[in-house]
Every structure is written in structure tokens, then in C-alpha cells.
Amino acid sequence: MGFVVGLAYNLKKDCPRSEMVVEDADAEFEEQATVDRIAKALRAAGHRVVRMPYGPGLLSRLQRDQVDIVFNIAEGWDGRCREAIVPAILESMGIPYTGSDPLTLAVCLDKAVTKAIVSSYGIPTPRAIKVESTGDLPEHIGMGFPLFAKPAYEGSSKGVRSSSKVNDREELVAMVDWITGTYRQPAIVEEFLPGREFTVGTLGNREVETFPIMEVRPSADLEPDSFVYCYNTKHNNLERFLCPAPIPDDLAARIRDVAVRAFRVLECRDLARVDVRLDAAGNPHFLEINPLPGLSTVSLFPIAAMAGGVSFEDLVLRILDTAVARVNLVACAAAQEAMTRRSRSALARS
Ligand SMILES: Nc1ncnc2c1ncn2[C@@H]1O[C@H](COP(=O)(O)OP(=O)(O)OP(=O)(O)O)[C@@H](O)[C@H]1O
Ligand SMILES: [Mg+2]
Missing domain, CATH: 3.30.470.20 (ATP-grasp fold, B domain)
Incomplete structure (x- = not known):
């Protein structure tokens, strides 16, 4: 069954200049080629694709173009809830989408919150502390060196370098100082x-x-x-x-x-x-x-x-099909069609 699929994404080239303070600032965003490849795979399977670049125009595009489902790879620009923004908008409009919901996306971007949940279920994960600045580093960290320091809310290796493995307190302080200053967010210090x-x-x-x-x-x-x-x-x-x-x-x-x-x-x-x-x-x-x-x-x-x-093409379709099955979209579309048919014939009779 061919759907109208919205494709939501953030392109590297649209990354706001204010975010570009460090060489890996745009690492998590997409190249045009990735978006094109996904669109091509969806079209080849008979779906119509509506491109929805992340930004102020997204809401009006969603209101104007009726899509059945959104294939979401939008990361958002800033803040630990950035990946939750597009799914939250889609939920508010009742539009189904691929991937996790806003709560999961926000939780998983915060490494400390994620680890607290995971470890509470008994899944092994290195012990860690979250610090807002070097001033928060306790005198006795309670974990032996080497330790590993990384930004609390990043992905795509942003803020992770070979020097993230720290061997003593001096290296730890320097790394935490760099992370909190450069990425404007807390650091996670965890067992290596x-x-x-x-x-x-x-x-x-x-x-x-x-x-x-x-x-x-x-x-x-x-x-x-x-x-x-x-x-x-x-x-x-x-x-x-x-x-x-x-x-x-x-x-x-x-x-x-x-x-x-x-x-x-x-x-x-x-x-x-x-x-x-x-x-x-x-x-x-x-x-x-x-x-x-x-x-x-x-x-x-x-x-x-x-x-x-x-293959890449099959993967894109498998992701879409998994979401379609989860939201029961085929059944919903059939029910909607049947309802439209019924109201049309009722109108014709009257
Ligand atoms: N506690 C640790 N001990 C050893 N190495 C670590 C630890 N934490 C992170 N690393 C190293 O740093 C890399 C990046 O860390 P992590 O996966 O947390 O960052 P990320 O930016 O979210 O990654 P991704 O690129 O997968 O989004 C890991 O792949 C691993 O090589
Ligand atoms: Mg990783």
C-alpha cells in the first residue's frame, strides 16, 4: 500500500551559525545525500514523499500536506530535548511517525538519566557522576582512575576525544572544563x-x-x-x-x-x-x-x-513497515476509507 510519507530531517548546511562553536558541532546532522537516498528508497516502493526540513516552516507544511506517516530522522538543533521536538509536534497533531516517542528520545539523549534507568533494571553499565562544572567534582570521586569524561547530552562522538580517557585528577579537571565550557552542558564522568x-x-x-x-x-x-x-x-x-x-x-x-x-x-x-x-x-x-x-x-x-x-533500501522500508504495523496504519487507512465510502453513499441516498 502506497502512503504519503513526510520525511523530517536536519541538514548540516542549515545548522544555525550560533551552534558552530567547535569542529564537531554539526556532526549529528544529515548530508543532503542521506535524505535523497531515503526518499529514493521510499519512492521506489510506491510511497509519495513530502520533504520536511526541520525549522519554523515544519508546522505549516504538516498542516498543508496531509501525510499518512512521517519518517523521522530529525535531531533538532539544541538542548537535551532536541530529538523529542518533531515527535512531540507530530503527537500533538495525531500524525504517526517512525521511531521512539518524545519521552524516550529525550531520556536517551541524557546519558545520566539513561544510565539510571538501565542500571535500575540490573543492566550492567559503568558507574558515573554528572557534574555541571569542575566545582562540582567531589574531592573523592569514589571511582579509580582511569575515568572517562564526556558531554551528558551529545551523540555522534561530539565532545569525545582521545583525551576523554583521563588518568589523573589534573586531566579530569581539564576535560570537564573543556566539555562544560565548549558544549554548554554538564559532563558525565564514568568508569573507564x-x-x-x-x-x-x-x-x-x-x-x-x-x-x-x-x-x-x-x-x-x-x-x-x-x-x-x-x-x-x-x-x-x-x-x-x-x-x-x-x-x-x-x-x-x-x-x-x-x-x-x-x-x-x-x-x-x-x-x-x-x-x-x-x-x-x-x-x-x-x-x-x-x-x-x-x-x-x-x-x-x-x-x-x-x-x-x-540492503539500505530494504532497511528504510523495514523501518517504515515496523512503524506502520505498530500504529496499525493499514487497518486505520482501510477503516477511514470505508467510513468515507459510507458517508458518500449516505449523502447520495439523501
Ligand atoms: N566508559 C567508557 N569507557 C571506555 N570507553 C568509553 C566509555 N564511554 C565512552 N567511551 C568511548 O567513547 C566513544 C563515544 O562514547 P559514546 O558512545 O558515549 O558517545 P556518543 O557520542 O553518544 O556516540 P555515538 O557516536 O554512538 O552517538 C565510545 O564508542 C567508546 O569508544
Ligand atoms: Mg556511541
Whole structure:
């Protein structure tokens, strides 16, 4: 069944200049090519696509163009609730959309809140504290060095550098000072996980499917305990991906279990990507979750899907179909059509 699909997104080129204070400021936003590829995949399956760039015109476009559903990849520009804004607008207008609801999107962008929820369900995650400034750092942190410091409300490796792994108090203070000053938000200081790193793509709702587990490794001869998958690594192509990860079945099952449980307890919908890293003893820990995972050609979610035999085009349709089934859109559209037919024939009779 062909739908009218709104496509909501934030383009890098539209990023407000006021946000551009640091080199990775626009890292989470889309290239035009990604939006074009998604639109093309939707059109090829018989859907009509209405482009809806994030911004002041979005509301009037939604009022003017009647869409059946929105394919949402809009990140919003600023603040820890930025990813929740488009879904909140769509909810207020009763328009279905792909992906998680505003509460889940806002919660998952705040790493401290996410970790509090995840750990309350017994999912292992490194201990952490959230600090507004260096002045909030307690004299005794209660966790041994090395620690890891990162912005509390970012993604796409924003504010994460090789120097995020801090070995002493002096390095910690410098990092927290840089994060809070540059990104204008609190920092998370957490236990450093020295083991191998994995990411897991998830798709579904009642039934949650996982794509093959991807291992993210340094390309150079680096031990996992000195590897940080961050802005510097990405920009200098210092990482390599192994998908499926070369790991024994029992470890794979434990990593998948962390990912799917996190997806469920955070009440994610349709899709997400979960980062997992091993501690010194080889036990998997939840690092963070991305309920709006990137869909560019270099994004890990579509690469993992591909390793599972799902092409980019199929992935886009699977995301849409998952949302369509969740909101029962086909049944709703049929009921709406039947109602219109009934009222037309009643009018004709009168
Ligand atoms: N506690 C930790 N111990 C070890 N490494 C960590 C820790 N936290 C983060 N890292 C490293 O930093 C990277 C980025 O951290 P994180 O995934 O939290 O940031 P992000 O910007 O939300 O990521 P994404 O690019 O997936 O959106 C991780 O992939 C990992 O390599
Ligand atoms: Mg991550």
C-alpha cells in the first residue's frame, strides 16, 4: 500500500551559525545525500514523499500536506530535548511517525538519566557522576582512575576525544572544563571500560530483532584499553569494523541481551543502536543507546544491517513497515476509507 510519507530531517548546511562553536558541532546532522537516498528508497516502493526540513516552516507544511506517516530522522538543533521536538509536534497533531516517542528520545539523549534507568533494571553499565562544572567534582570521586569524561547530552562522538580517557585528577579537571565550557552542558564522568567495543542494531517492537553484532576496533596496533571511538578516530579513519564480530556464541548472546533489554526498558520503538563495551573481566556493559541512529553510508546501523543481508533500501522500508504495523496504519487507512465510502453513499441516498 502506497502512503504519503513526510520525511523530517536536519541538514548540516542549515545548522544555525550560533551552534558552530567547535569542529564537531554539526556532526549529528544529515548530508543532503542521506535524505535523497531515503526518499529514493521510499519512492521506489510506491510511497509519495513530502520533504520536511526541520525549522519554523515544519508546522505549516504538516498542516498543508496531509501525510499518512512521517519518517523521522530529525535531531533538532539544541538542548537535551532536541530529538523529542518533531515527535512531540507530530503527537500533538495525531500524525504517526517512525521511531521512539518524545519521552524516550529525550531520556536517551541524557546519558545520566539513561544510565539510571538501565542500571535500575540490573543492566550492567559503568558507574558515573554528572557534574555541571569542575566545582562540582567531589574531592573523592569514589571511582579509580582511569575515568572517562564526556558531554551528558551529545551523540555522534561530539565532545569525545582521545583525551576523554583521563588518568589523573589534573586531566579530569581539564576535560570537564573543556566539555562544560565548549558544549554548554554538564559532563558525565564514568568508569573507564578497558575491553573490546561492540555496537548492536535493533529493529522491532514486540519482537525485537538484532542485526549481526559489530565490533569497532582500532585500525592501528592499539590495545582496546587505549582505544576510544571518537571524533579524532572517525576523522582520521583509525577504526575498522568487524561484522559479524569474531566472538564466541555465549558472549554474543550476552551482548545481545544487554542491547535488547536496554531497548525494552527505555521503551524504544522500531529501531535503535546500542553501544556495549567489555570490562576488564570481559563482561559486557551498556554504554549508551541511539534511538535515532545515523543512516548515512558510513553509519554503523545500515552497515550492520547490510552484514545481515538487509540492503539500505530494504532497511528504510523495514523501518517504515515496523512503524506502520505498530500504529496499525493499514487497518486505520482501510477503516477511514470505508467510513468515507459510507458517508458518500449516505449523502447520495439523501
Ligand atoms: N566508559 C567508557 N569507557 C571506555 N570507553 C568509553 C566509555 N564511554 C565512552 N567511551 C568511548 O567513547 C566513544 C563515544 O562514547 P559514546 O558512545 O558515549 O558517545 P556518543 O557520542 O553518544 O556516540 P555515538 O557516536 O554512538 O552517538 C565510545 O564508542 C567508546 O569508544
Ligand atoms: Mg556511541
